[in-house]
Amino acid sequence: MSTPLILLILAIIAIACYVVGTRHALAIAGGRSSKLHSRPGYYGTFVALCAVLPSVLILAAWLVVSPLYINSTVLDGFPEDVKARSPAEQGLSFGMVSSLARGMNVLSLDEIERIGGNPVELRAALGAKGVPLAGDPEPYMVESAGDLNVMTKISNWVMTAVVLLAALIGAGFSYTRIAPRFRARNRVEKVILASLVVASSIAILTTVGIVASMLTEATHFFTSIPPWEFFFGTVWDPRFAAAGATDSAGQFGLIPLLLGTLYIGFVAMLVAVPSGLFSAIYMSEYASRGVRSVAKPLLEVLAGIPTIVYGFFALTTVGPFLRDLSSQLNGLVTGDYANFIQAQSVLTAGFVMGIMLIPYVSSLSDDIITAVPGTLRDGSLGLGATQSETIKKVVLPAALPGIVGALLMTASRAIGETMIVVLAAGVAARMQLNPFEPMTTVTVKIVSQLTGDLEFTSPQTLVAFALGITLFAITLCLNIYALYIVRKYREQYE
Structure with a gap:
């Protein structure tokens, strides 16, 4: 049966x-x-x-x-x-x-x-x-x-x-x-309580299992490659070995990947924060109920688009547009129509990723600004302040801790993005500050190190787990700090 x-x-x-x-x-x-x-x-x-x-x-x-x-x-x-x-x-x-x-x-x-x-x-x-x-x-x-x-x-x-x-x-x-x-009720409620405990433990045990598995494989990697060479190395050149080989030839410097991750995430936040924050202020303070009921769902639709679609959008539309635009601008200024913005670049990946992050910033900030007590607005308006002055000097300072927490959560989302970077920023691990050139991130290299018919016996594959545990630690710290700020904000105004 x-x-x-x-x-x-x-x-x-x-x-x-x-x-x-x-x-x-x-x-x-x-x-x-x-x-x-x-x-x-x-x-x-x-x-x-x-x-x-x-x-x-x-x-x-x-x-x-x-x-x-x-x-x-x-x-x-x-x-x-x-x-x-x-x-x-x-x-x-x-x-x-x-x-x-x-x-x-x-x-x-x-x-x-x-x-x-x-x-x-x-x-x-x-x-x-x-x-x-x-x-x-x-x-x-x-x-x-x-x-x-x-x-x-x-x-x-x-x-x-x-x-x-x-x-x-x-x-x-x-x-x-x-x-x-x-006492049937007592017995039933004990069973329900036990079920709730088991359900709540699933997420905790899953997190522990993920961390334990990554730590185990990362430990195997660090037995072949010294930790200081990984965390402070400035060259990424893994030199893939054949399946079954244990040759540790290659350089596994984390710094180029970490810089690329932070750089692309920074550009994305430059795009997402102003647009998302201003749209949140408009919808919570200025927009009528009818406009808000239409604009907010339309804005949040962006959060439901798969990241691979954003990647294709960057690869086929944004990247070529920026490349051709730079060629035209260079031709107008110097007469040489060579493009100075690559189709795959930090700017392309950061811009498209920023568009993807706008609904996260907007939705979280809108909820936080709306949660500010109305008595603060009424008091400011009653003292003669205009609506813009009330928003700038009363509402935003009151909502600032929550907004900062929302931005930190959004930053952790940007750091963990993969598909947009693969298609829009390339796979070149380099250290440079030119936003018009390609760079890559930690998540991209995790994918590339685990792609193909490889055995988990060489540093070339085990390094993916070291990269994973590093990225996990970074995003965990950001989330913990964001939760600390949000909880402090809630305690102040509840």
Whole structure:
């Protein structure tokens, strides 16, 4: 029985348990809910939880453990010469076995009996059914595929029986516990509280897992390359090694990548901050309700555009426009129509990224300015100040901590951008201050170091994790500082 069907049956059981539990609680109370410790619905919920929760936990554990056990058993059944091969080759063999097993599921029993263990006929039969194979299967693969299917089917039937039996046992046990003074509400709320704790822990555990994985691989990198050469190096030249090689030749200086990241982010903030902040001031202080209801959603549409679309826009429109514009300007001034702005440059990437960041600055700043108490505006206007003077000397100073926090969050978003930089700024790692020339960022090099058929054994690939943990530390510090400022602002005006 498939997992979705089992979950559907458990949902039906839960509904039935809720109805039966609620009616049983009312029956033992003589139809008067005032005699019960909890409301009747809590008793029904208690029965439903006792029936479904253990079953779902068993189902989840089974789905994790059973494939591991079955795959290990199939691998142990391989011939000795196959088990003597490298783990990569064994993985390819098991992948072929899995493909054969999935393909055999579409064949009828008569076809499987007719084919027997002949790999050539099996491949022909699967090809006729539209099931492609990566290579020619060997006889032991056909046998292992059959064993894999048999064990998988047995596991599914046993899992179904165990899960449904656990649901019935849980329902029967909880049904017998129902009594007028049974604290059903307390039990249900404890389960809900535990569920909330688990849900809130997922994000924390995910963050810990990400950091731990990056730190582990970054530590392997720093065993080959000294940390001071990475953090203070001024040359980026990784010199890719062949797959399987451990040659550490190359220079892994972080400074050019870090400068490119900060430079492009700075240009983007120069574009995004004035436009976003001024639009926020207009929408919160000057715009009528009708204009605001139309302008704000249209502005926030920019935040929903995929970054790859911005990258194409920069590559095909903004970059060539700036290049041609510089050529015309140079021709008017000097008579030489050579362009001094490259199509891929810091200016192109920063300008397009700034357009992408405008809705972040505008939306966050608008919410913060709107949250400033109206009594401050009324007091300023009552003392004779104009609306512009009130905004400049009362509203903005009051909202400044929150606006600074919003700008720091926007800066962390700019630092982590990848696709716009790849298409608009190029991949050249260089140290220069000319905004009309290409540069690259940390995120671009993370992508390039992990692209291709490479093994995670050489510094050329492990450096991506060192770059990742560095970028993570930078954005984390920005976010922490921004949250500190925002919380301080909220404490002051709530």
